[in-house]
Amino acid sequence: MMFGIACAPAVWQRFMEKLVGDIPGVTVFLDDIKLTAPDDATHLERLEEILRRLDNHNMRVNLDKQGIHKMKQKVEAIQNMKTPTNKDEVRSCLGLLQNKVEFNWDAKCENALQSIKDVMQSDIVLTHYDPKLPITLAVDASPTGGAENTNADAMSRLPCPEKYYCIEEVDIIEYEAIQNKPVTVEELSIKTKADREVHKLVECLKYGRECDAKDRFGVEQMEFTLQKGCLLRGIRVYIPKPLRKRVLQELHTAHFGMSKMKSLGRAYCWWHNMDRDIENLVSNCNACQLIRAEPKKNTPVHCWATPTKVFERVHADYAGPIFGRYLFVLVDAFSKWPEVHIVPNMNTETTIQRCEDIFATFGLPNVFVSDHGTQFNSKAFQSFLKNNGITHKQGAPYHPATNGQAEKFVQTVKTKLRSANCTSNSMNRELANILMAYRRSIHPATGKSPAMNMFGRQIQSKLELLLPSNSRSDQERPPKKQFLVGDKVAVRDYLSSAKWQFGIVKEVLGSLHYDIRLDDGRTWKRHVDQMRKVGEGVIHSRKMPEEPEKVDQRKDDQITLYEATTFQPSASLADRPIADEPTIAREKNDSPQRQTTTESETNNTDDTTVRRSTRNRRVPERYKDFTT
Numbered sequence: 001m002m003f004g005i006a007c008a009p010a011v012w013q014r015f016m017e018k019l020v021g022d023i024p025g026v027t028v029f030l031d032d033i034k035l036t037a038p039d040d041a042t043h044l045e046r047l048e049e050i051l052r053r054l055d056n057h058n059m060r061v062n063l064d065k066q067g068i069h070k071m072k073q074k075v076e077a078i079q080n081m082k083t084p085t086n087k088d089e090v091r092s093c094l095g096l097l098q099n100k101v102e103f104n105w106d107a108k109c110e111n112a113l114q115s116i117k118d119v120m121q122s123d124i125v126l127t128h129y130d131p132k133l134p135i136t137l138a139v140d141a142s143p144t145g146g147a148e149n150t151n152a153d154a155m156s157r158l159p160c161p162e163k164y165y166c167i168e169e170v171d172i173i174e175y176e177a178i179q180n181k182p183v184t185v186e187e188l189s190i191k192t193k194a195d196r197e198v199h200k201l202v203e204c205l206k207y208g209r210e211c212d213a214k215d216r217f218g219v220e221q222m223e224f225t226l227q228k229g230c231l232l233r234g235i236r237v238y239i240p241k242p243l244r245k246r247v248l249q250e251l252h253t254a255h256f257g258m259s260k261m262k263s264l265g266r267a268y269c270w271w272h273n274m275d276r277d278i279e280n281l282v283s284n285c286n287a288c289q290l291i292r293a294e295p296k297k298n299t300p301v302h303c304w305a306t307p308t309k310v311f312e313r314v315h316a317d318y319a320g321p322i323f324g325r326y327l328f329v330l331v332d333a334f335s336k337w338p339e340v341h342i343v344p345n346m347n348t349e350t351t352i353q354r355c356e357d358i359f360a361t362f363g364l365p366n367v368f369v370s371d372h373g374t375q376f377n378s379k380a381f382q383s384f385l386k387n388n389g390i391t392h393k394q395g396a397p398y399h400p401a402t403n404g405q406a407e408k409f410v411q412t413v414k415t416k417l418r419s420a421n422c423t424s425n426s427m428n429r430e431l432a433n434i435l436m437a438y439r440r441s442i443h444p445a446t447g448k449s450p451a452m453n454m455f456g457r458q459i460q461s462k463l464e465l466l467l468p469s470n471s472r473s474d475q476e477r478p479p480k481k482q483f484l485v486g487d488k489v490a491v492r493d494y495l496s497s498a499k500w501q502f503g504i505v506k507e508v509l510g511s512l513h514y515d516i517r518l519d520d521g522r523t524w525k526r527h528v529d530q531m532r533k534v535g536e537g538v539i540h541s542r543k544m545p546e547e548p549e550k551v552d553q554r555k556d557d558q559i560t561l562y563e564a565t566t567f568q569p570s571a572s573l574a575d576r577p578i579a580d581e582p583t584i585a586r587e588k589n590d591s592p593q594r595q596t597t598t599e600s601e602t603n604n605t606d607d608t609t610v611r612r613s614t615r616n617r618r619v620p621e622r623y624k625d626f627t628t
Contacts, residue, residue: 025037025042079121083110185230187243189230192230198238206226233270236268237467251264254433262275264441314332319413322417323423325342328340329406332454338450340435346373346375348375352380362454364389368385376392439459483528486504488535502534503519504516
């Protein structure tokens, strides 16, 4: 079995219990086999059966020839017991002392003490514990022994000093992610104005005067600028002293160490001796020092060929169990971009699903590097890689350095989770903080952050709020089409068959939206793309025609009586029934007086015959809303 597998003790325990656990009087705990019997004959019989079964499985037993005996280091306190110098020390040693007896330690007492020490260290007083025998409980209070002991015998009163180092969870400083907002531009402006350290430099920049070198920290004055009351050196903002602790804690997120803190800080902020403050913070951080890696080894190692593009080669591995779950880790060799997914198990199906999710986001890799885990060696996973044209490479067994990129990041994630005092409920949040900080930090192998290598840009975090130039109002551009209050416009109508309605601009709502008061009194809100300017002479109509009317090319004497009549929407057309008969016939029935007048006028003309159309005439469809 591979060394270091988490389940190895449980597997071994189950195997040994199946092997000899059914023998009466035998118990097994890992590599210890305990045997007991009511008599010697039964004891030897059972021992022979144990040895026979072990021999059948090619197993050997290490026998202690001395049997059960006292360990030298356990009785060292007896050997080093000092000679009493007063009555209290005699009572601590023997537990008994006669009253009203003066202390007198002579050679006879010394010999007696030495005899007691010799007998206590010998094996003749060693016996098994018998729960059937009566038990006597004796307790007292002793001025010696210290806080290391909780029992009250002579051994506890005279302990041997031991050097040991025990690190408890309560000794590790609890790490909490910064929940409040980072330093804002407004805070920077106020604190910079009150900062006496840069007061002269700010005044010189404000009024265009030359500043003394001592007042600008020996830095060229042309490197400094003022923006919205904030002092900047290049693109890095100056952090006043009252705000530096908050910025340092933000940079210290996830405990990524001194180098990454410096590289991240140099991208956003600056103050005199900033590197020294970062070094002091990391040097005095218990969590950082407890998880610090060993010094680098000088032994040359094999190096993979340098990839030339994103996802040309990826390295994958599993970490865990952590709170009953596992971490599937995949690292891109080119950009150093890590992907970490929390999964319930490490089987083949889960591995394929996680790979499909990642490949759907970043594309298929050319080479997939992993160890010899069963999930990676399974036929299903091999078929998955083959179907996607991915080459699978694995190192030699028991040589994790071949998959070093994934192995290294697994250790990074585990140490950062440990330093953050991660719990089962906070695991997702802490993992997100770790990935955010890692993906934004400069990687020593590439000189760029994984985000910059992957996307060509830095992913945004709360640190971006430190830069005054990131105000959204500075980046907005005015739209190409604008309207003023009072402008005559046509706006889209989505409530009826009419396409446009007319009105005037009532109010400007930002740069893209307007309130429009229509000619009929209604108010609509419209986007600039739903509006167009019209002339002032355009009047309101309940519904505009969707298509312009065709121009009649006939002469005036060819226009029929009905066609010559101008249509007025306000007339009583809606009160008149419209039938399928010719329009001229309905005119005769509905308006006999007007028909008589027209005929008389026609008779007065000079031998002009009015031409009548024989077509059936109906009210145009566009006026159907005015008719019943």
